[in-house]
Amino acid sequence: MNQIPGPVVLVVEDDRQASDLLAEILGERGMRVVQAFTGPDGMRLAHTEQPDLVLLDLMLPFKSGDEVLRAIRERSQVPVIILSARETTRTKIDLLNLGADDYITKPFDIDEVVARCEAALRRAGGSAAPRTLHRHAGLELDEDALTATAGGVDLALTATEFGLLTALIRDPRIVHPKARLYAEVWGEEYGYDERTVNAHMHNLRRKIKNAVDLDPIRTVWGIGYTLREQ
Template identity: 45%
Template sequence: MTTSRILVVEDSPDARALLVETLQGEGHDVTTAADGLAARRALAPETRPAPDLVVLDLMLPHVDGSLLLAEIRAAGPLPVLVLSAKDAVYTKVDMLRLGADDYVTKPFNLSELTARIEALLRRAAPHASAPTVLVHGPLELDPQTARVHLDGAEVSLTATEYRLLTVLVERPGQVFSRPRLYEAVWEEPFVGDDAAVKTHVSNLRAKLREAARALDPVETVWGLGYRLREL
């Protein structure tokens, strides 16, 4: 088991202690923040070592978790798993559109939580056997740095968006159904809820369209799924 640095941002002392105990028991190096301001300090560029993943409660004192998530997303592809109460105003789609890579609702099942964290860490980790650069026309993906360039401009993606694009670029022109995309990216069986796939693909397409100035590299094949078009 590989040790990863995880930042837990949670204002409830009991929930925070439970998360720390569980994640440390899985072999991870865990730091905590009890409010949004403390989380900002922990995520500041000058703070080292930087976390490999953030577990983020949305309901935080001082700085709202949704604002903090937007700031994390603006800074780079750091994986974020959001914690949200079942009666919160945010829906699952809202959380994904805010930039979360995954989410767990409270009260959470510890086995599910740790499984989702491990899956996120696997997806975010660079693959040593991957080629130096994946190229598809003007689109370039660097697996070692998880950086994406389109027409020479860098495109800032989340870890999940990057993995989605990698799957499509590795098989250009091939149609992927939502269940197949889910299983390739999330590395777990598809259970019938395709909201996560639709939302992450929508976010990915919006960022690529902006970089490509209207051209949409990802094509919808109605009734079948998605594929990467020729560029």
């Protein structure tokens, strides 16, 4: 019997010991791991291997992780999880605004990395639940095809942005608390991080506004987000 190939994970990490550990553990969870040890190699393999997920260190030889992330986002909306010893809030927000889907601070707990990888792959691949075509306020989201448009213009959303818009458009008339959005999109296994929700919602709104010069998402201060009436 032929086995279904597992998801491809690109690990871009110059610390070979850390990279080998990630490759071993993720491989045990059924993932096929491709390793890159420099920024240019990471950019090349992200293009040629077309991975399902990228784990990206920031401090890389020859090209920084920031540059690799920008290059990936020019071609692809593949989920990208940043691994870095930088702990400042500003760094995290800047990287989320560049298109990173998640951020893990070094030294990391390997079980947390595995859980976040699996959650990112679930978000990117959707769920087994029945899917629907949603339309609201000029937005159209197809859960089956994993596409979203505004005014007929493709939004090219990341998996995380798609997850947020899906949560809003499934029930557009209620206010979605930020903590509930975080649990739905990132998974219950992580502690709630309001700044992460805000940063990804900012990116989602920017893409919609660039497409149709409208902002159908309404902020309910101190609570969360909802969609405006049509």
